[in-house]
Amino acid sequence: MSHPNLNTFFRVALCGALVLSVAACSKKVVKPADAPMNNDSSANTTPTKPTGKYTVGSLEADSCLRQRVVYFDYDKAEIASDFRAAIACHAEYLREFPGARVTLEGNTDERGTREYNLGLGERRGNAVNAALSSAGASSSQLNVVSYGEERATCKEHAESCWHKNRRVEIVYSSKQ
Amino acid sequence: MNTPKNWLKGLALLLLALSAGLAQAQGLSIDIVRGTASAEPIAVVPFAFEGAGVPPEVDVAEIMRNDFNRSGKFRALPKADIIEFPTRQSEVKFATWNLLKQAYLVVGRVRDGSNGDLTVEYELFDVAKQQAMLIGKPISGQRSDMRGLAHKIADDVYEKILGVRGAFWTRVAYITSSGSGNNMNYALMVADSDGYGPQTVVKSHEPLLSPAWSPDGNKLAYVSFERGNSAIYIQDISTGSRELISANKGINGGPSFSPDGSRIALTLSYGGNPDIYIMDLATKKTTQITKHFAIDVEPTWMPDGQSLIFTSDRSGKPQLYQAAITGGDATRISFQGEYNAVPSIINDGRSVKIAMAQGGGNVYRVAVLDRASGESKMITPGSLDDHPSFAPNGSMLVYAATEGTREVLFAISADGLVRQRLVFADGDVREPAWSPYRKR
Numbered sequence: 001m002s003h004p005n006l007n008t009f010f011r012v013a014l015c016g017a018l019v020l021s022v023a024a025c026s027k028k029v030v031k032p033a034d035a036p037m038n039n040d041s042s043a044n045t046t047p048t049k050p051t052g053k054y055t056v057g058s059l060e061a062d063s064c065l066r067q068r069v070v071y072f073d074y075d076k077a078e079i080a081s082d083f084r085a086a087i088a089c090h091a092e093y094l095r096e097f098p099g100a101r102v103t104l105e106g107n108t109d110e111r112g113t114r115e116y117n118l119g120l121g122e123r124r125g126n127a128v129n130a131a132l133s134s135a136g137a138s139s140s141q142l143n144v145v146s147y148g149e150e151r152a153t154c155k156e157h158a159e160s161c162w163h164k165n166r167r168v169e170i171v172y173s174s175k176q
Numbered sequence: 177m178n179t180p181k182n183w184l185k186g187l188a189l190l191l192l193a194l195s196a197g198l199a200q201a202q203g204l205s206i207d208i209v210r211g212t213a214s215a216e217p218i219a220v221v222p223f224a225f226e227g228a229g230v231p232p233e234v235d236v237a238e239i240m241r242n243d244f245n246r247s248g249k250f251r252a253l254p255k256a257d258i259i260e261f262p263t264r265q266s267e268v269k270f271a272t273w274n275l276l277k278q279a280y281l282v283v284g285r286v287r288d289g290s291n292g293d294l295t296v297e298y299e300l301f302d303v304a305k306q307q308a309m310l311i312g313k314p315i316s317g318q319r320s321d322m323r324g325l326a327h328k329i330a331d332d333v334y335e336k337i338l339g340v341r342g343a344f345w346t347r348v349a350y351i352t353s354s355g356s357g358n359n360m361n362y363a364l365m366v367a368d369s370d371g372y373g374p375q376t377v378v379k380s381h382e383p384l385l386s387p388a389w390s391p392d393g394n395k396l397a398y399v400s401f402e403r404g405n406s407a408i409y410i411q412d413i414s415t416g417s418r419e420l421i422s423a424n425k426g427i428n429g430g431p432s433f434s435p436d437g438s439r440i441a442l443t444l445s446y447g448g449n450p451d452i453y454i455m456d457l458a459t460k461k462t463t464q465i466t467k468h469f470a471i472d473v474e475p476t477w478m479p480d481g482q483s484l485i486f487t488s489d490r491s492g493k494p495q496l497y498q499a500a501i502t503g504g505d506a507t508r509i510s511f512q513g514e515y516n517a518v519p520s521i522i523n524d525g526r527s528v529k530i531a532m533a534q535g536g537g538n539v540y541r542v543a544v545l546d547r548a549s550g551e552s553k554m555i556t557p558g559s560l561d562d563h564p565s566f567a568p569n570g571s572m573l574v575y576a577a578t579e580g581t582r583e584v585l586f587a588i589s590a591d592g593l594v595r596q597r598l599v600f601a602d603g604d605v606r607e608p609a610w611s612p613y614r615k616r
Contacts (some may be wrong), residue, residue, distance in 0.1 A: 006511075044245050075493075110538075113518040113533060113562065114385050114607065115430045115443060116487055116494050117472030118406065119450040122427055126449075146427060150383035155581060157560065 043145035054093050056175050064089035068130055068170040071163060073107070077123040084174065087128065090170055091135030101174040103127045106123055106146040114148055121146035128168045143173075204403065215251040215594075216337070218244055218280040219273055220349035223296065224263040227288035232322045236296060239326035240333070242370060243344040246596050247334070247571055253278060256297025265299055270306040278303050282333060289316040300333050302585050310336045323372055328616070334404045339526065343567040344369060347378070347584065347611040348574055349387040349396055350585060354603025361603075364398055366413060369567070369574075369610070371585075371598040377413060385607060388431045397421075397431035397440060408442065412456075421455065430474050434481050441465075441484055452486050454501060454595075465499055466506060472497075479523040485509065485530060487517040496532060510534075510545065512552045518563050524570025529590070531564035531573055541574050544590065555592030565610045574598070574608040 059065050067086035070079060080089070094100050106121030125144035133139055154161035193590045221445045225231040234536045237255070244250035253276060262268045263285045273281050284298030300310040312332060317325045324345060331342030340604040346369045362384040367374040378384065382401035389396060390410075397410045406428045411418035420426040424530045426445035433440055440457055443450050450466040452475045466472045470490035477484060490497075494517045496510035510516035514536035521530050527548035534543035534554065542556040560578035567573065574587050583604035588595045598605070 064503075110560075110610060111538070112494065112515075113474065113487065114473060115473040116489070118427050118429050118519055119443070119445070119473050122445055122450065123471065144426070145402070147383065150385065150401070157581065 016034050029151040045136055052096065054096050056097070058093065059172060059175060060068055062089070065093055070168045070170070072166040072168075074162070074166065075112070076118065077120070077127045079127055084131075087131050088135055090107070091132045091137045094132065094137035094141050097176045099174060100172065101141050101143070103171045104131075104132075104142060104144045105151070105171055106144060106148075107151055107165055107167050107169070108149045109165045110149045110152065110157070111162070112149075117148035118146050119148075120162070121148045124166075124168050146168075158176070195323055212304075215249055215423065216280065216284065216313075217253065217278045218250045218333075219253040219258060219278040220244070221258055221263070221284075223284040223286050223298070224261070225285065225286050226263075227294065229285065229288060232286060232294055232319055234322045234326065236284070236322060236326040236329070237282070239323055240330040242522070243330040243342075246346075246370065246587055246589075246594065247342075248591060248594035249334070249571065250280075265301075265308060265403065267300060270301075270303055273301075273303045280309075280333075280337060283311070284329070293318055294322065294325075296329065298329055306584050309456045320347040323368060327368070327370075340569050340571070341613065343569040343571060343613065346568060346616055347393075347614075348565075348577075348598075348608050349389065349611065350605055350607050350608040351384050351387065352385075352603055353520060362481070364396065366396075366611075369587075377411060377416075378409075378418075386430055387607060388611055389611050390434060391435060391437045391612055393614055394458070396609075399429050399431070399462075408440075410440075419455070421460065426450075432476050432484075434477050435479060436481060439510075439588045441477065443473045443475065452484060452499065454484075462482060465503065466589055467499065468506075474518050476519045476521055478521060479528060485519045485521060487519070492534075492557045496530070510552075512543065515540070516543075520573070522566035522568070525588075529570060531566060533562045533564065542573065542588070544573075553592070556586070556588060556595075565608050567610050568613045572610075574610050576606040578609060586614050 064086055065140040070083045104125040106125030108120045122144060125146055129142050129144050132142055152165045154164045204555040207352045220237040221266055221496045223236045241252035244252045260272050262283050264283060278490040281301040281303055282298060284296060286294055286296050289295035294318040295314050297314045299308055302309050304594055312329060315325055316326060328343035330344045331590050334342030347366050348369055349366050352363045352365055353360060360381060363379045364377040364384050364387055365374050366377055375395060380400060380402050385396045387396050387400045395410050395412050397407055397408060399406050405424060407417045407423040408421050408431050410421055410427045424440060424446040427443055427450050429443040431440050431442055438457055440455050442453050442455055444453050449469055450471050450473055451467055452472050453462045455462045468490055472486055472487050472488045474487040475484045483498050485496055485498050487494050490499050493514050495508055496504040496516050496519055499506040499510050516532045518533050519530050527546055532543055533540050533543055539557060539559050541554050541561045543552050543554045545552040558577040564573045564575040570590060572587055572589050574585055576583055577586050583606045584603050585598040585608050586595050587598060
């Protein structure tokens with residue numbers, strides 16, 4: 001039932017895509033064999049020295065850090081390039097404040113079954129988790145919770161609404 | 177004549193109508209959307225009250241007529257078309273019912289039982305043969321349970337005529353939600369199979385989903401987010417006591433009891449992505465059934481308890497797969513439509529049927545796959561139809577649909593010919609799960 005080769009290929013491809021999509025990843029693209037598999041310890045890249053760019057107040061004041069929602073295409077979990085700057089900012093903040101903790105809340109639109117959407121929401125949460133990890137956040141700072149389609153912010157049965165619901169919210173449970 | 181007595185009677189009737197309307201607004205209302213010409217005609221004569229006290233508030237015969245109509249197997253003669261009112265065999269004139277083209281006739285009466293109970297007696301006749309088919313055993317119950325008695329009688333009549341146990345005296349569990357933003361209210365509800373008598377099993381401000389019945393009909397497993405993440409509980413419906421059985425990191429979803437009730441299939445994602453597991457309920461030990469990077473969800477037991485049907489997007493889109501509980505490769509079993517999910521399975525005595533939400537793009541409907549013939553048939557007409565659940569005799573299903581901006585429930589005959597809307601008055605209603613048979 002297991003497809004280890006395909007599995008590895010998929011994860012490597014995903015990680016590769018994430019690494020490419022995150023601005024903070026100025027380091028070389030890791031070789032497939034060393035690719036971080038998940039938010040386990042291997043995903044912790046060596047932290048660069050914090051720049052001291054942010055204070056706790058920056059979460060409310062800084063326009064980049066105030067962006068806390070990543071949106072997705074239908075039935076997809078790839079992070080679009082529009083969000084790479086915001087993810088880099090949050091990764092940097094998390095590096096500067098090792099006590100800070102975030103919950104990555106994965107959400108979907110209403111199409112598809114509720115249980116499947118729990119899986120899809122988690123896949124999206126894991127994608128943001130991997131991107132933040134790749135950019136230097138510690139896995140111990142990150143927690144993924146999938147709500148599937150249960151927490152729609154918009155209730156019309158149309159794409160105008162659905163695209164707002166396909167999202168990961170970056171929620172700080174501890175700021176420092 | 178405008179005597180005070182008549183005036184009072186009028187007021188009483190008005191109050192009765194108002195309270196009936198209120199009861200309906202609180203519960204689920206009924207309306208048959210599409211009938212079928214091939215159904216067997218049956219007349220259910222109003223049951224006479226022969227007791228000394230207050231007559232029952234509910235119309236036993238009317239409840240039975242609605243049951244028969246909803247099943248798609250019968251077409252009940254409307255109450256207004258009934259012109260004679262026999263209450264026992266000696267009063268039946270078969271010529272009348274023959275003239276009205278009725279195949280079957282049910283008569284009955286209600287009398288006082290012991291301890292304030294009511295007792296119902298009834299008889300079923302074959303009109304063409306002019307013979308009694310069934311002299312029902314007197315059946316007693318409290319006044320508050322007259323709807324239940326009516327469903328039990330309808331079950332017996334159904335079984336006598338069709339040779340299959342009726343499933344009217346059963347229940348449906350479902351999830352309701354109302355409110356918006358941070359002020360959401362979710363509830364897991366249980367109502368009679370015709371939508372009457374809704375009762376709250378559990379309430380929460382956090383999402384509730386995926387109710388599943390234990391095979392004895394005493395418990396419900398469900399997913400609750402009350403701890404901040406998905407977790408699975410099993411709750412005893414009559415006592416309200418409950419047990420947390422799974423609160424792992426990641427997803428805890430899709431509970432499904434094994435046919436013998438000793439195990440429960442789950443979706444867990446602590447291993448990195450959602451896979452199917454089986455938990456032994458005595459030891460709480462879990463066994464992993466699928467191991468795949470795809471999303472594997474919605475495990476549902478085959479009636480023989482030897483394999484699970486589940487939804488997986490391993491081919492790119494969600495489709496149904498079958499895996500033995502002993503492990504091994506999963507086999508894809510759904511091929512019509514680009515999307516198939518949320519299976520409900522029944523062995524209706526002829527073959528195993530698997531209902532599913534089937535579709536693609538923006539249109540999703542309920543389809544039924546016959547495992548013996550391999551044929552799959554769409555049975556619902558909506559555009560966002562979801563979450564089918566078979567009645568225990570396989571004759572009907574309940575499913576969720578979207579009307580305008582609201583989620584509502586429909587009951588539908590397995591052939592798709594008769595549908596009945598079950599509308600909740602306030603908010604959305606979804607994820608219906610039809611109960612097993614109740615113990616007679």
